[in-house]
Amino acid sequence: MANLILVIGNKNYSSWSLRPWIFMRYFKIPFDEKHIALFTDTMEPDLAMYGSDTKVPVLQDGERIIWDSLAILDYISEQHLEGKGWPTDINARAFARSISAEMHSSFFHLREALPMNCRKRFKNYPVSSEAQREIDRVKELWKKCRNQYGQQGKWLFGEFSAADAMYAPIALRFAGYDIALNNDEHAYVDAIISHPDVQEWIDAGKVEPEVIELDEIELAPGVIVEHL
Ligand SMILES: N[C@@H](CCC(=O)N[C@@H](CS)C(=O)NCC(=O)O)C(=O)O
Incomplete structure (x- = not known):
């Protein structure tokens, strides 16, 4: 058994x-x-021990509990990557932290609609x-990151960083909802x-049996759904 346990919700959603x-x-x-079936009767008791206000993700590192995605990324970078989870250059790092905080605190319409x-x-x-x-x-x-800091690799800041982890679900949404993308956006x-x-x-998400109605969009006329 590993020392670290990541408590997560349904992979599909x-x-x-x-x-x-x-x-x-x-x-x-x-x-x-550790898997938690979100919005079921077992969710609250299963999450009660973590004090995360019944939310995932939670990281357990021995006796230590860290919750909230951005706090977990910071903790992992600090404790397990000697700070290398963020870009090394201070300008890039400041930008990476800013866009990650913005992801964490904003984009409500995008997140709700898609x-x-x-x-x-x-x-x-x-x-x-x-x-x-x-x-x-x-x-x-994304364009600013790639143009200013991303020339040495395919990720937002060249090397993979916490910022890519924060924006990974947005990439899945852009693909899933067929959002128009230019070549650079497509490549990312x-x-x-x-x-x-x-x-x-x-x-793993595709084969989960649970359906969370709250996260299933209502289909407007003309929308075509492909089941993967
Ligand atoms: N700010 C939190 C948000 C966590 C969150 O809302 N997680 C959802 C699952 S993706 C959840 O646990 N929902 C259950 C609930 O709201 O009770 C983070 O960044 O980790």
Whole structure:
């Protein structure tokens, strides 16, 4: 059994869980997973011991409990990666922290209108002007990262960092809802989605039996759904 236990929700839906999971997988930090079936009768008792206000993800490191995705990324970077989970250069690191905090605190319309769903791909999905504004903001941030700091590799800051973990579920959403992308945006979304660990997460999500109605979108006329 590994020292670290990552408590996560349903892989099909839980975008916050994906963030620390892909981060730890990418950096090959060994951990065990504990699965919580979100929005079921067992969720509250199963999460009660962590004091996370019945939310996932939670990281257990021995006696220590860390909850909330961004806090977990910070903790892992500090305790298990000697700070290398963030870009080394201070300008890049400041930018990476800013866009990660923005991901954590913002993009409500995008998150609500385009819930992560590994099992389905939508075409002709209508996007509200509010959600489109947030999609455009994400694209603008990605462009700045790639142009200013990302030349040495395929990730936002060249090397994979906590910022990529924070935006990984957005890449899945852009692909899942067939959001129009230019070549650079496409390349970044592909880099995330084709990563073998992300593929493993998606495959696990697809075969989960649970359906969370709250996270299933209502289909407007003309929307085409592909079941993956
Ligand atoms: N700010 C938290 C958000 C966590 C969160 O909302 N997680 C969802 C699953 S993706 C959850 O646990 N929902 C259960 C609930 O709201 O009771 C983070 O970054 O970890």
